[in-house]
Amino acid sequence: MAEMKKIATRDSYGKALAALGEEFDNLVVLDADLAGATKTAVFQKAFPQRHFDCGIAESNMMSVAAGLAATGLVPFASSFAMFAAGRAFEQVRNSIGYPHLNVKIGATHGGISVGEDGASHQCCEDFALMRSIPGMVVMSPADDVEARAMVRAAYLHEGPVYMRFGRSGIPVFHDESYQFQIGKGEIVRDGKDVAVIANGLMVWEAITAAEALREFGIDAMVINMATVKPLDEELVLEAAKKCGKVITAEEHSVIGGLGEAVAGVLGEKLPTPMRRIGVQDVFGQSGPAAEVLKYYGLTADNIVKVAREFCGK
DSSP states (O other), rough: OOOOEEEHHHHHHHHHHHHHHHHOOTEEEESSHHOOOOOOSSHHOOOOOGGEEEESHHHHHHHHHHHHHHTOEEEEEEEEIIIIIIIIHHHHIIIIITOOOOOOOESSSGGGGGGGOOOOOOOOOOHHHHHTSTEEEEEEEOOHHHHHHHHHHHSSSSHHHHHHHSEEEEOOOOOTTTTOOOOOOOEEEEEEEEEEEEEEHHHHHHHHHHHHHHHGTOOOOEEEEEEESSSHHHHHHHHHHHHOEEEEEEEEESSSSSHHHHHHHHHHHOOOOEEEEEEOOOOOOOSSSSHHHHHHOOOOHHHHHHHHHHHTT
8 A cells, every 4th residue: 555644633733723713713722831732833823812822721721712602702722632621521511511602622632642641641531521511522533634624614513512633643545625524424445244433543544454354355344433423323324234243443442432332323223243442441551652552452453353353254
């Protein structure tokens, strides 16, 4: 497979904010002393009067974002996923979710691919936390093109949105014609033996795995499920009916994330054998991102292994 350009989706987030800032003067950006890391510095440079550094006080930042939204502005509150979803959970729930305010949360450095920062910063619980808030949209893009389109869709959506972006560069496989829609999944590769439903950096791993599975006579469908909530239930059921077996793959705990969302739909509407690939109820550990992902089985090789065992090949 030819070498592909790699871009970290946190870079995509910064670029998208700056582009949207040119179009919409009611868009403001908040950060918690991490503008360089979250890439909101790109917006800050272009629109210094519309960028607010709230300091290392993420909970307060969410309350400020709620206040700005109440005045008619559209704030994008930005920090690491561990702080945006974890430290500030109460404020996100009570000040943003409960009044259903039009706040967008840009959470970078999500998952264990934060690598050397270790378990304290490797947030693998954010989907679970944000899914539990009524009315909250929860999303994680698979590449640069989808990330930028997702930020635009979040701005246009009325209501609270949580977006998770990554630190590491990942292959860009969409072209600029790609149309992103909140709540809609995407069949990246069709197949009939097993459906692999993934999001974030695991989508490219699933695509790579599907190519490898051909050698073993397994025709795998790959679905990019960028929106964890609301889930594209119709596509999940369609894939389950066609393939009869489902694997979910996510850079998140197997508890409370994409896998459980898919299992919930299938359990109620179409019981289907499935496997969940993700972080298995453990904390992460420090190390180079690629090595950490390999250690926890978040790779194409592990998807191949699980699919072969699942399909008996």
